[in-house]
Amino acid sequence: xxxxxxxxxxxxxxxxxxxxxxxxxxxxxxxxxxxxxxxxxxxxxxxxxxxxxxxxxxxxxxxxxxxxxxxxxxxxxxxxxxxxxxxxxxxxxxxxxxxxxxxxxxxxxxxxxxxxxxxxxxxxxxxxxxxxxxxxxxxxxxxxxxxxxxxxxxxxxxxxxxxxxxxxxxxxxxxxxxxxxxxxxxxxxxxxxxxxxxxxxxxxxxxxxxxxxxxxxxxxxxxxxxxxxxxxxxxxxxxxxxxxxxxxxxxxxxxxxxxxxxxxxxxxxxxxxxxxxxxxxxxxxxxxxxxxxxxxxxxxxxxxxxxxxxxxxxxxxxxxxxxxxxxxxxxxxxxxxxxxxxxxxxxxxxxxxxxxxxxxxxxxxxxxxxxxxxxxxxxxxxxxxxxxxxxxxxxxxxxxxxxxxxxxxxxxxxxxxxxxxxxxxxxxxxxxxxxxxxxxxxxxxxxxxxxxxxxxxxxxxxxxxxxxxxxxxxxxxxxxxxxxxxxxxxxxxxxxxxxxxxxxxxxxxxxxxxxxxxxxxxxxxxxxxxxxxxxxxxxxxxxxxxxxxxx
Amino acid sequence: xxxxxxxxxxxxxxxxxxxxxxxxxxxxxxxxxxxxxxxxxxxxxxxxxxxxxxxxxxxxxxxxxxxxxxxxxxxxxxxxxxxxxxxxxxxxxxxxxxxxxxxxxxxxxxxxxxxxxxxxxxxxxxxxxxxxxxxxxxxxxxxxxxxxxxxxxxxxxxxxxxxxxxxxxxxxxxxxxxxxxxxxxxxxxxxxxxxxxxxxxxxxxxxxxxxxxxxxxxxxxxxxxxxxxxxxxxxxxxxxxxxxxxxx
Numbered sequence: 001x002x003x004x005x006x007x008x009x010x011x012x013x014x015x016x017x018x019x020x021x022x023x024x025x026x027x028x029x030x031x032x033x034x035x036x037x038x039x040x041x042x043x044x045x046x047x048x049x050x051x052x053x054x055x056x057x058x059x060x061x062x063x064x065x066x067x068x069x070x071x072x073x074x075x076x077x078x079x080x081x082x083x084x085x086x087x088x089x090x091x092x093x094x095x096x097x098x099x100x101x102x103x104x105x106x107x108x109x110x111x112x113x114x115x116x117x118x119x120x121x122x123x124x125x126x127x128x129x130x131x132x133x134x135x136x137x138x139x140x141x142x143x144x145x146x147x148x149x150x151x152x153x154x155x156x157x158x159x160x161x162x163x164x165x166x167x168x169x170x171x172x173x174x175x176x177x178x179x180x181x182x183x184x185x186x187x188x189x190x191x192x193x194x195x196x197x198x199x200x201x202x203x204x205x206x207x208x209x210x211x212x213x214x215x216x217x218x219x220x221x222x223x224x225x226x227x228x229x230x231x232x233x234x235x236x237x238x239x240x241x242x243x244x245x246x247x248x249x250x251x252x253x254x255x256x257x258x259x260x261x262x263x264x265x266x267x268x269x270x271x272x273x274x275x276x277x278x279x280x281x282x283x284x285x286x287x288x289x290x291x292x293x294x295x296x297x298x299x300x301x302x303x304x305x306x307x308x309x310x311x312x313x314x315x316x317x318x319x320x321x322x323x324x325x326x327x328x329x330x331x332x333x334x335x336x337x338x339x340x341x342x343x344x345x346x347x348x349x350x351x352x353x354x355x356x357x358x359x360x361x362x363x364x365x366x367x368x369x370x371x372x373x374x375x376x377x378x379x380x381x382x383x384x385x386x387x388x389x390x391x392x393x394x395x396x397x398x399x400x401x402x403x404x405x406x407x408x409x410x411x412x413x414x415x416x417x418x419x420x421x422x423x424x425x426x427x428x429x430x431x432x433x434x435x436x437x438x439x440x441x442x443x444x445x446x447x448x449x450x451x452x453x454x455x456x457x458x459x460x461x462x463x464x465x466x467x468x469x470x471x472x473x474x475x476x477x478x479x480x481x482x483x484x485x486x487x488x489x490x491x492x493x494x495x496x497x498x499x500x501x502x503x504x505x506x507x508x509x510x511x512x513x514x515x516x517x518x519x520x521x522x523x524x525x526x527x528x529x530x531x532x533x534x535x536x537x538x539x540x541x542x543x544x545x546x547x548x549x550x551x
Numbered sequence: 552x553x554x555x556x557x558x559x560x561x562x563x564x565x566x567x568x569x570x571x572x573x574x575x576x577x578x579x580x581x582x583x584x585x586x587x588x589x590x591x592x593x594x595x596x597x598x599x600x601x602x603x604x605x606x607x608x609x610x611x612x613x614x615x616x617x618x619x620x621x622x623x624x625x626x627x628x629x630x631x632x633x634x635x636x637x638x639x640x641x642x643x644x645x646x647x648x649x650x651x652x653x654x655x656x657x658x659x660x661x662x663x664x665x666x667x668x669x670x671x672x673x674x675x676x677x678x679x680x681x682x683x684x685x686x687x688x689x690x691x692x693x694x695x696x697x698x699x700x701x702x703x704x705x706x707x708x709x710x711x712x713x714x715x716x717x718x719x720x721x722x723x724x725x726x727x728x729x730x731x732x733x734x735x736x737x738x739x740x741x742x743x744x745x746x747x748x749x750x751x752x753x754x755x756x757x758x759x760x761x762x763x764x765x766x767x768x769x770x771x772x773x774x775x776x777x778x779x780x781x782x783x784x785x786x787x788x789x790x791x792x793x794x795x796x797x798x799x
Binding site for chain 2: 006008048049051052118120136138141159163173175177178257258448462549550
């Protein structure tokens with residue numbers, strides 16, 4: 001049965017209201033205003049509002065924002081905690097640590113001139129700027145399908161249907177999703193976007209590059225007593241409780257209003273299937289270095305999101321007929337700085353400029369617009385990503401200590417211009433050892449003061465999904481979790497999911513794989529790490545997912 | 552017949568409320584806001600009455616700062632025919648809101664005011680009642696069913712003892728309870744159309760209304776944390792514990 005859908009036509013449709021999508025939208029409108037032309041720009045966002053699904057550290061480098069909105073300060077952009085100090089620690093055990101003197105820290109890890117921000121709040125503000133310029137922003141609507149024309153070019157997206165029951169039937173309040181058609185469609189879904197992933201596969205955009213590499217970032221917002229609060233202090237660290245086979249790093253930032261952002265990033269190339277990023281994060285907070293900042297405080301929010309950190313060596317082709325990838329959907333994070341917000345914003349701005357230019361010349365869409373990658377390659381963004389290309393692979397190849405030493409020499413002495421490139425060609429889903437080979441990890445019980453269990457954490461993400469709707473985590477083969485993943489890897493989904501979505505319940509013959517889809521925080525880790533690549537994340541009904549405030 | 556529906560912008564029901572560290576109120580910065588859910592129900596009821604042909608015009612009205620425009624856009628997407636924004640950047644207490652609503656009601660010669668029984672941010676449950684009093688017209692609060700015919704409204708109210716049926720003359724104020732209806736999904740095409748509607752702006756001064764800051768909030772505090780429970784293994788152990796605590 002075919003469904004009749006409303007259709008709306010635009011010049012440009014953008015999927016996702018993060019820094020890249022908003023950067024593109026604003027730049028398109030600025031270009032139109034400068035040229036005295038009209039451009040219709042529509043932006044859809046699956047979160048219940050702009051910023052609801054945004055999670056980032058974040059220490060923000062204002063370079064791109066300065067270019068986009070030079071008077072951001074006067075306009076009240078929420079950059080309020082200028083960085084006042086940088087610390088870097090190597091944790092050697094649960095008790096001991098070593099604090100690096102400043103001269104030993106790679107240059108890219110210095111943060112003078114940067115700000116500790118909530119990226120969610122910055123996006124809320126950018127959303128207001130975009131709307132004021134005439135961008136049509138529609139939160140609560142998820143782009144579900146890519147629309148193609150007969151020639152195979154992208155011509156827009158279809159927004160998800162509302163009011164479909166768990167078994168796929170139309171409920172009385174069924175509302176068919178609209179078709180948003182555009183000359184060009186920009187995909188800005190963030191890391192591992194579900195449409196971006198399909199486009200990369202369909203147009204073979206990554207044929208000539210290294211596989212993308214990922215991390216899972218877990219973050220909590222704490223409110224600490226005034227006497228412990230040092231606004232603008234930035235602390236980074238590595239080492240315990242992770243190791244070279246299961247690497248990662250943590251951050252702790254003092255933001256404004258007595259807020260502290262604390263988080264752990266675990267490389268999704270980790271080997272031990274017993275590892276639980278969530279539990280690693282919980283025990284990490286008990287280390288004296290972190291505890292000193294958090295003690296006496298109160299946890300007020302929790303969330304998690306995967307990040308694409310392959311950088312330069314994993315950058316796929318940026319354009320395809322009828323559209324482009326921008327931001328983390330493309331993979332523009334600079335892992336040597338552990339920053340992706342300014343690069344995402346910049347990539348969106350470059351795309352906005354290029355596509356506006358083409359439209360002014362009368363472009364009708366359907367082509368792979370080379371002006372965007374050309375401008376990208378001529379920008380500081382390309383240079384920045386090129387210089388940091390060896391960072392991640394060095395860490396994987398040489399381990400944290402020697403990789404760190406390599407990165408120190410590479411960044412501080414050669415400015416990232418060593419005349420060779422390290423590659424890392426093993427995809428993250430293929431790195432797990434078997435459960436029998438790996439050492440089982442016993443995690444300590446949470447104390448409910450510094451550490452907490454998964455369910456009470458998920459509660460703090462305010463995630464919410466309409467219950468009666470199809471499960472949005474699709475198994476290509478429903479037998480794999482119990483038949484293959486369980487005996488071989490002790491079904492790692494139970495542990496890598498930071499929201500308790502996946503459970504193996506029952507005993508013996510009755511064992512089954514349960515998916516608690518309503519808990520999902522849209523981090524995409526399952527889609528990335530499942531060793532059988534059997535789980536596909538698709539967009540649930542609009543408005544669903546976390547409701548992060550100040551993340 | 553003309554219906555006025557008052558819609559308030561409130562912190563979204565999904566948001567976990569945070570008390571500011573200094574206890575001066577709750578955190579509203581960077582926090583999702585949406586239309587007060589009970590006002591959504593009132594709005595839905597108005598739209599259903601319009602679909603039945605009972606009312607011909609729905610005027611949505613809100614009182615507050617610039618961001619309240621979003622709430623009016625939502626009301627328009629639901630199906631309001633017009634939207635009035637009473638612009639006021641300061642705090643709005645129930646009596647001020649009631650005075651403003653009464654003024655708009657009179658000016659528009661409306662027949663019925665539909666609003667939520669209360670807003671989920673301050674839970675005051677006063678505005679509907681006070682507006683009826685200021686206008687000296689009938690009121691039916693906590694409505695779970697509304698029928699309108701022949702210049703009268705038949706309203707079923709949920710009261711402690713069960714269901715109470717009232718018949719009131721119009722014009723009247725009706726406040727919506729949770730079970731009155733289930734608001735529909737807003738459709739993207741309707742939201743798009745709503746963006747293009749001109750919102751009518753006014754303010755307290757133009758309406759001849761004086762703000763009435765009659766209430767002063769002296770302190771805001773989160774509820775005390777629940778103390779940790781104890782797992783007991785047997786009934787005897789439970790009985791012993793209860794005795795020990797002097798509860799039995």
